Amino acid sequence: xxxxxxxxxxxxxxxxxxxxxxxxxxxxxxxxxxxxxxxxxxxxxxxxxxxxxxxxxxxxxxxxxxxxxxxxxxxxxxxxxxxxxxxxxxxxxxxxxxxxxxxxxxxxxxxxxxxxxxxxxxxxxxxxxxxxxxxxxxxxxxxxxxxxxxxxxxxxxxxxxxxxxxxxxxxxxxxxxxxxxxxxxxxxxxxxxxxxxxxxxxxxxxxxxxxxxxxxxxxxxxxxxxxxxxxxxxxxxxxxxxxxxxxxxxxxxxxxxxxxxxxxxxxxxxxxxxxxxxxxxxxxxxxxxxxxxxxxxxxxxxxxxxxxxxxxxxxx
Amino acid sequence: xxxxxxxxxxxxxxxxxxxxxxxxxxxxxxxxxxxxxxxxxxxxxxxxxxxxxxxxxxxxxxxxxxxxxxxxxxxxxxxxxxxxxxxxxxxxxxxxxxxxxxxxxxxxxxxxxxxxxxxxxxxxxxxxxxxxxxxxxxxxxxxxxxxxxxxxxxxxxxxxxxxxxxxxxxxxxxxxxxxxxxxxxxxxxxxxxxxxxxxxxxxxxxxxxxxxxxxxxxxxxxxxxxxxxxxxxxxxxxxxxxxxxxxxxxxxxxxxxxxxxxxxxxxxxxxxxxxxxxxxxxxxxxxxxxxxxxxxxxxxxxxxxxxxxxxxx
Numbered sequence: 001x002x003x004x005x006x007x008x009x010x011x012x013x014x015x016x017x018x019x020x021x022x023x024x025x026x027x028x029x030x031x032x033x034x035x036x037x038x039x040x041x042x043x044x045x046x047x048x049x050x051x052x053x054x055x056x057x058x059x060x061x062x063x064x065x066x067x068x069x070x071x072x073x074x075x076x077x078x079x080x081x082x083x084x085x086x087x088x089x090x091x092x093x094x095x096x097x098x099x100x101x102x103x104x105x106x107x108x109x110x111x112x113x114x115x116x117x118x119x120x121x122x123x124x125x126x127x128x129x130x131x132x133x134x135x136x137x138x139x140x141x142x143x144x145x146x147x148x149x150x151x152x153x154x155x156x157x158x159x160x161x162x163x164x165x166x167x168x169x170x171x172x173x174x175x176x177x178x179x180x181x182x183x184x185x186x187x188x189x190x191x192x193x194x195x196x197x198x199x200x201x202x203x204x205x206x207x208x209x210x211x212x213x214x215x216x217x218x219x220x221x222x223x224x225x226x227x228x229x230x231x232x233x234x235x236x237x238x239x240x241x242x243x244x245x246x247x248x249x250x251x252x253x254x255x256x257x258x259x260x261x262x263x264x265x266x267x268x269x270x271x272x273x274x275x276x277x278x279x280x281x282x283x284x285x286x287x288x289x290x291x292x293x294x295x296x297x298x299x300x301x302x303x304x305x306x307x308x309x310x311x312x313x314x315x316x
Numbered sequence: 317x318x319x320x321x322x323x324x325x326x327x328x329x330x331x332x333x334x335x336x337x338x339x340x341x342x343x344x345x346x347x348x349x350x351x352x353x354x355x356x357x358x359x360x361x362x363x364x365x366x367x368x369x370x371x372x373x374x375x376x377x378x379x380x381x382x383x384x385x386x387x388x389x390x391x392x393x394x395x396x397x398x399x400x401x402x403x404x405x406x407x408x409x410x411x412x413x414x415x416x417x418x419x420x421x422x423x424x425x426x427x428x429x430x431x432x433x434x435x436x437x438x439x440x441x442x443x444x445x446x447x448x449x450x451x452x453x454x455x456x457x458x459x460x461x462x463x464x465x466x467x468x469x470x471x472x473x474x475x476x477x478x479x480x481x482x483x484x485x486x487x488x489x490x491x492x493x494x495x496x497x498x499x500x501x502x503x504x505x506x507x508x509x510x511x512x513x514x515x516x517x518x519x520x521x522x523x524x525x526x527x528x529x530x531x532x533x534x535x536x537x538x539x540x541x542x543x544x545x546x547x548x549x550x551x552x553x554x555x556x557x558x559x560x561x562x563x564x565x566x567x568x569x570x571x572x573x574x575x576x577x578x579x580x581x582x583x584x585x586x587x588x589x590x591x592x593x594x595x596x597x598x599x600x601x602x603x604x605x606x607x608x609x610x611x612x613x614x615x616x617x618x619x620x621x622x623x624x625x626x627x628x629x
Contacts, residue, residue, distance in 0.1 A: 036532060040407035040422050047404060048431045050500070055434065057458060058446055073461045115332035122328045126321065134333065141340055143615050145561055147584055148604035149343035151591055152350070156343055181339035184332055213324040242440050244564055265441035269568060272445050281449065288445050292438060299437040303430050306437065307508045 055292070062285035069281050081282060088271070088287035096259075097267040097291075100251075101241070103172055104263065108179035108240050113233055115180060116187030117225070121217055123188070124195035125203070135192065141185035150249055153178070157250055170254050170261055178246055183236050190235075194228035195221065234309030241295070244269065264291055344608075351601035362598065369602035379603065382574075382581040388487050389495065389559035389582070390614075394552045396499050401506035401551070402544070404432070406536055408507070409514045410522070429511065432504035444568045447497045451477040451569070478570045481579030488579035494565050498558065506551050513547040514540060553618045560611055563588070583607050 061069050062084055064077040088094055123135045154169075157178070161168015168174060198221065206216045222229070244265040253260040262270065271287050299306055351369055355362035373379055408425045422428075435443060450458045455474040463469035480489040517540065525535045541548075563584035567573045574585040583603065591600035 037422065044404065044407055044422065044428050047503070048428060051431055051434050051504070054446055054450055054458070058449065061449075070456050073456060073458050115335065118328040119332040122325050126325055128322070128325055134329070137341065138336070140612075141336070143557070143611050144344060144608050145557075145563075145584070145611065147563060147588065148347050148608055149340065151597060151600075152343035152346035153339065155346075156338065160338075177335055178339050180332075181335040184336050184340075188332075213320060214327075217328075238437060244440055265439045268439070268441035268445060272441075272448065272568070284445060285449070288442055292442050295437055295439070296434065299434075300430060303433070307429065307433060308512070 058285050059289050059292075062282065062289040064282060066280060066282050069285075084282035084286035085290065087280065087283040088290065091274075092271045092283065092287045093262075093267060094287055094290050097262055097264045100172075100261045101264040104175050104179065105237065105240050107172070107176035108183070109233065109236050111176065111180045112183040112187055112236050112240075113229060116184055116232070117191055117222065117229065118217070119184070120188045120191035121195050121221060124192045135188075138185050138188040142189060146182060146245055150245065154249055168254075170251050170258065172261065175247060175250060175263075178250065179240050179243065182246065183239060186239075187232050187236065190232050191225065191228055194225055198224050230305065231309040234306055238306075241265075347601045347604050350598050351605045353598040355598040355601075356595045365598065369599045370606070372599060373602055373606060378578060378581060379583075379586055381578065382583050382586045385488075385491060385580065385582050386560055386562070388491055389498075389562055390556055392495055393498060393502075393559045394555040396495070397502050397506055397555055398548060398551055400499065400503045401510055402541075402548070404428075404503070404507045405510035405514055406540070408511055410532055410536065410540070425511075429504075429508055432507050434504065435501040436505045440564055443497065443501055444564065448569060451493065453477055453479050478580070479576055481576045490570055490576070490580040494562070494569065494580065497569070498562070498565060502555070502558070506555075509551060510544060510547055513544050517543050549618065553615060556614055556618060557611070560607070560614070 057074070060077065061073075063080050063082075064084075065081055068075065068078060119134075119138070123131055123138075157167070157169055157174055161171070161174070165171070166173045167177070202220060202224070203216060206220050211220070242265065243263065247263040247266045248269075251261050251263065251266065268287060268291055271284060350362070352364060352366060353362040354365050354368075408422055408428060452458075452460065453474060453476050455461065455464060455471055457474075457477075459477075460469065460474040464471045464474065469475065476489075477493045478490045480493075482489055484492055521539060521543075522535060525539050530538065561584060562582045566580050566582050566585050567588070570576070570580045574581040574589070587600045587603045587607070590596040590603065
C-alpha cells in the first residue's frame with residue numbers, strides 16, 4: 001500500500017541557531033567570549049547532529065522499500081511503506097516483546113525498590129551483628145560482571161523450575177526475581193548512604209509517639225527518602241530496560257510448544273540476525289523505530305528528572 | 317528503640333537477602349568452585365583438577381590477546397569519553413557570551429543536553445542495529461555510501477569497519493570502530509554528569525578568578541577541573557567497568573563474535589565461547605575468577621588513587 005504523498009518523516013533537527021548577533025556586551029573587552037560562543041555552538045551543533053542524524057535516518061529508512069534503501073540510502077522514501085511496520089509487528093512480534101518487557105519491568109522495578117529500600121534502611125540505621133558483612137557483600141556484587149555467573153545461574157533457575165514451575169526457565173516471575181537480585185547491589189549501596197543522611201530526630205520522635213519500626217519505615221522514612229527513591233527508580237528502569245544477557249540466556253522456549261517470552265532488547269537482536277540474513281532492512285528499521293519512539297517520548301517528557309536521577313545516582 | 321528490633325530486622329532483610337543469595341551469591345560461588353574442576357557445563361560430571369585451569373590460563377595466547385584488547389578499552393574509552401564530555405560540558409556552561417554578569421552557559425544548553433543524552437535511554441539493542449546499518453561494508457551502508465558519494469572512497473574498496481583486523485596505531489581497526497560506538501553512546505551521560513557538577517560550583521569563584529584577570533581557559537584548567545575531580549574519578553571507574561565488559565558490542569557487531577580471526581576478542585567473548593561452544597566450563601570459570609579479581613583490584617586502585625579531601629561549598 002504505497003501511498004503517494006511525499007512526507008519524509010525525518011524529525012526536524014532541534015539544533016538551535018545561535019541568536020542573531022546580539023547586542024555587543026562589555027565593549028571590545030569580551031571579544032574572546034564572542035569567539036568562544038560561536039566556537040561553542042559550532043562544536044555542540046556538530047555533536048548534536050551526530051546523535052540525531054543517524055536516528056532520524058533509521059526512522060526515515062523504516063518507510064522505504066528494501067530496494068530504495070539499497071539504491072539510495074539517504075534519499076527520501078517514495079511513499080510511506082507502512083508494510084514494513086506490519087512485517088516487523090507480525091514476524092518480529094514487537095507487540096509481544098513490549099508486553100513481556102512491561103510485565104517483567106513492572107514487577108522488577110517495583111520489587112527492587114521495595115526490597116532495596118527495606119534492606120538499605122535496616123543496614124543503614126540499625127546496629128546488629130553481621131550488619132557490615134551483609135552490607136559489604138551487597139557492595140561487592142557491584143563490581144562483578146553478570147556473565148561470570150551466567151551458567152551456574154542457568155543451572156540454579158533450571159533446578160528451581162523442576163520443583164516450582166513459575167520459578168523456572170522462560171517464566172515471568174523468575175525473570176522478575178533475577179532482575180531484582182541483580183539490581184539490589186547498586187540500589188542498596190545508593191539508598192544506604194541516603195538513609196544515613198536523614199536526620200535521626202524525626203525517627204526518634206516517631207518512636208516516642210509509639211510508632212512501630214515498620215510504621216516508622218513506611219510512613220516516615222520512605223516519604224523522607226523520596227528524592228533518593230526517584231533517582232534510583234529511574235536508574236533501575238533504564239538498567240532493566242537495557243538488560244540483554246539475562247533474558248537471552250534465561251528466556252528460551254522450553255519445548256512443549258511453549259513460545260519463548262523474549263524481552264524487547266533480546267527480540268530486537270534476534271530480529272537483526274534474522275532480517276539481516278533475509279535482507280529485510282525495512283522491517284528491521286521499522287522494528288527499531290517502534291521500540292525507540294516510545295522511550296524517547298517518555299524521556300523527552302521527563303528529561304529533567306531522568307537526567308537528574310541518573311547522574312545523581314551515579315555520583316553518590 | 318530496643319523493643320521488637322530483631323524480628324523487625326530479620327523481617328526486612330529476609331526477602332532481599334534470600335533473592336540475593338539464591339540468584340547472585342550462589343552462582344558466583346559456584347563459578348569459583350567450578351574453576352578448580354574440569355566440568356563440561358551441563359552434565360553433572362566434574363573432577364577436581366586443582367589449579368590446572370589457572371596454569372592453562374597463563375599459557376593461553378587467545379586469552380592474553382583478549383586481555384590486551386580489554387586493556388586498550390580500559391585506557392582509550394575513559395580517556396576519549398571523559399575528554400569529550402568535559403569539553404562539551406565546558407562549552408555548555410562557560411562558553412556563553414560573557415556579559416556584566418560574568419560567565420554564562422550557551423543559549424539552548426538545556427536542549428543540547430536533551431539531545432546528547434538520547435543514546436543513554438535507547439536500548440543497547442537499538443544502538444547495535446543502528447550502527448550495524450551505518451557500518452555496512454558493501455558500499456550501501458550509510459557511511460560508505462556518503463564517503464563514496466563525496467569521492468573520499470573508491471567504490472571498489474569500501475571501508476570494512478568491524479570486518480577489518482589490520483592494525484591501526486598498533487591495535488586492530490575493528491576495536492577502534494567499536495570504540496567509536498561506545499564513546500558515541502556514553503558521552504551524553506557524562507556530559508550531563510559533569511555539567512551538573514559544574515553548576516554546583518558557586519559562580520563567585522569564577523567571578524573572583526575573572527577579576528584577577530584569568531582567561532576562561534585558565535579558569536577551566538585551574539578552577540573548574542580541580543573542583544570536578546570527584547566526578548571525573550567516578551566517571552573513570554564506571555567507564556573502566558564498561559571497558560572490562562564490552563561483551564554485547566563484540567558479540568553483536570563483529571564477525572564470528574570476536575573476529576575476524578579473533579582480532580576483536582575480549583575477556584567476555586573468550587569466556588563465553590569456552591563455556592557455551594566448547595563446553596570447557598571449568599576453564600571458563602577460571603577465566604571468570606581471574607577477571608573478577610582484575611575488576612576488584614581495578615576498582616580498589618582507582619578509588620584509593622583518587623581519594624582525597626573534599627572541598628565543601
